[in-house]
Amino acid sequence: GAVVSQHPSWVICKSGTSVKIECRSLDFQATTMFWYRQFPKQSLMLMATSNEGSKATYEQGVEKDKFLINHASLTLSTLTVTSAHPEDSSFYICSARDPGQGPKEQYFGPGTRLTVT
């Protein structure tokens, strides 16, 4: 099956700093990647859809200036949480489509646990 990696797997940062999370598709090229956030005991919430070579599409209520997404290549998308606050502490998960596997399935990275102190 398709493999998606994320780095770092966990990070602790201070309020006001920025954190960059990387999402890589390891054995396929992903024209589309998705960024989700999951708070404890809640479901995954789609934050944005990242398209290679173009601007990300953000879901309603997600601040594009706070959550910067860059999808510079077919195997890498990055999410930068700018000026992080404690309420940004969450589990951030990316996923990617493998067009060679099927039109609808998505494969998830292992997630990044962000704690803002």
Place this chain on the structure above:
Amino acid sequence: RKEVEQDPGPFNVPEGATVAFNCTYSNSASQSFFWYRQDCRKEPKLLMSVYSSGNEDGRFTAQLNRASQYISLLIRDSKLSDSATYLCVVNIDFNKFYFGSGTKLNVKP
């Protein structure tokens, strides 16, 4: 109204039991349906896609009822390793996936 609704559970069942989860979705234009499994503090993993005619994969059976807009997952002969949260996922169009809040299953020895 949420796009996808699930009973959060938990469902506490003994080993060997049969357990069923339901999930309802609100958008009649939904195109594809999936069940994912998520272990604690891990990412979701695809369990199975759900096809209109229903489909089975070993001990797992998925059904789709478009008229009533619900999908179901049946697990037979539950194993301890089946303990997890099961997420119902609906695909509305090419890039729109909506997740249910998950149903927690605890299989007890």
